[in-house]
Amino acid sequence: MSNQHTSTPGVSVIGLGAMGSGIARTLIEGGCTVSVWNRSRAKVDALVATGAIGCNNPGDALNANSHVIVCVSDYAVWQQIIQEHSLASRFEDTCIIQLTTGTIDDVQTHASLIHDNGGRLVEGAVMCYPRNLGTDEAALLLSGAPDVLDECAHILSALDANWTSLGEDINQPSVLSRSLMSGLTGALMGLVNGAAICRAGGVPLDVFMKFNEGTNSILLAEQRRLIEAIRDGRTEENEASIKAWREGNQALNSVAASLGTDLTLQNAIQAVFQEGRRRGLDEHDLSALVDVFDPASDR
Numbered sequence: 001m002s003n004q005h006t007s008t009p010g011v012s013v014i015g016l017g018a019m020g021s022g023i024a025r026t027l028i029e030g031g032c033t034v035s036v037w038n039r040s041r042a043k044v045d046a047l048v049a050t051g052a053i054g055c056n057n058p059g060d061a062l063n064a065n066s067h068v069i070v071c072v073s074d075y076a077v078w079q080q081i082i083q084e085h086s087l088a089s090r091f092e093d094t095c096i097i098q099l100t101t102g103t104i105d106d107v108q109t110h111a112s113l114i115h116d117n118g119g120r121l122v123e124g125a126v127m128c129y130p131r132n133l134g135t136d137e138a139a140l141l142l143s144g145a146p147d148v149l150d151e152c153a154h155i156l157s158a159l160d161a162n163w164t165s166l167g168e169d170i171n172q173p174s175v176l177s178r179s180l181m182s183g184l185t186g187a188l189m190g191l192v193n194g195a196a197i198c199r200a201g202g203v204p205l206d207v208f209m210k211f212n213e214g215t216n217s218i219l220l221a222e223q224r225r226l227i228e229a230i231r232d233g234r235t236e237e238n239e240a241s242i243k244a245w246r247e248g249n250q251a252l253n254s255v256a257a258s259l260g261t262d263l264t265l266q267n268a269i270q271a272v273f274q275e276g277r278r279r280g281l282d283e284h285d286l287s288a289l290v291d292v293f294d295p296a297s298d299r
């Protein structure tokens with residue numbers, strides 16, 4: 001196969017796990033001609049049944065289109081695929097849209113490889129489930145040179161009509177998506193921990209759910225207030241000091257200990273509060289803990 005540098009919206013997808021299959025399906029539904037490759041052939045065949053063109057190896061997928069989406073488990077897997085199939089020399093004049101989750105090191109090493117071999121790169125992170133692609137809930141965070149993002153706009157728009165460009169710094173999708181994950185993971189782990197404590201203490205989970213929904217409306221406003229306080233350097237004003245939060249968490253620890261639930265999460269949170277106290281932040285707002293998490297900051 002040779003590169004078809006035409007104006008038809010042809011795109012290849014390498015990696016057909018949950019996310020890659022969702023990407024390929026959404027692109028097909030959006031009217032793109034989609035060539036696909038995956039290590040396990042069954043996933044290729046399932047996509048071919050819905051209109052994709054199956055490729056026998058990743059080199060064929062690279063050659064089939066000038067725009068190639070990569071979405072595999074991690075960058076080590078992609079590097080392995082590149083080596084096993086001698087793909088490096090095939091990146092010339094190809095635009096790789098990299099949607100695999102990666103570290104800053106991964107992203108930098110990969111960008112050098114693509115550019116050194118004459119390719120173009122859009123670096124991205126997906127912040128939604130596969131089922132959200134192509135809907136208002138889709139969230140693609142992307143960076144790259146403006147002209148490269150422009151040439152990919154028709155593909156990106158089929159996945160997320162409101163895709164976000166974070167500019168030319170290719171680290172930004174990783175940094176932003178992992179920061180958002182920090183908020184999500186913390187909130188959801190805290191919720192599951194709370195459910196465990198309710199269950200152990202005999203509070204019906206329906207009651208927990210009802211009151212949790214009540215606190216959610218406060219949470220959104222509080223999240224916004226915390227970010228604005230950090231942005232504006234107003235981390236002293238507060239309605240509830242770090243000391244009050246620390247004591248509340250200590251009481252939670254005692255309740256959990258009495259009920260015999262695991263204390264790992266509370267202990268980790270308590271360690272953050274203790275570090276805040278050591279730094280003299282006890283009377284400050286919760287937002288002041290940003291200096292515990294980012295101690296080297298003069299920003």
Ligand SMILES: NC(=O)c1ccc[n+]([C@@H]2O[C@H](COP(=O)([O-])OP(=O)(O)OC[C@H]3O[C@@H](n4cnc5c(N)ncnc54)[C@H](OP(=O)(O)O)[C@@H]3O)[C@@H](O)[C@H]2O)c1
Nearest residue numbers: 015016017018019020039040072073077100101126129130
């Ligand atoms: N799923 C989500 O909701 C979601 C959300 C946001 C971001 N993401 C990101 O999207 C990326 C893909 O996630 P996923 O959910 O699609 O994962 P997944 O369902 O586990 O799929 C993993 C993909 O990587 C391939 N792969 C793994 N090891 C390989 C190897 N040694 N050689 C060749 N191919 C290999 C798999 O091929 P086989 O089919 O042959 O195993 C499959 O295509 C990840 O970076 C993930 O962080 C996923």
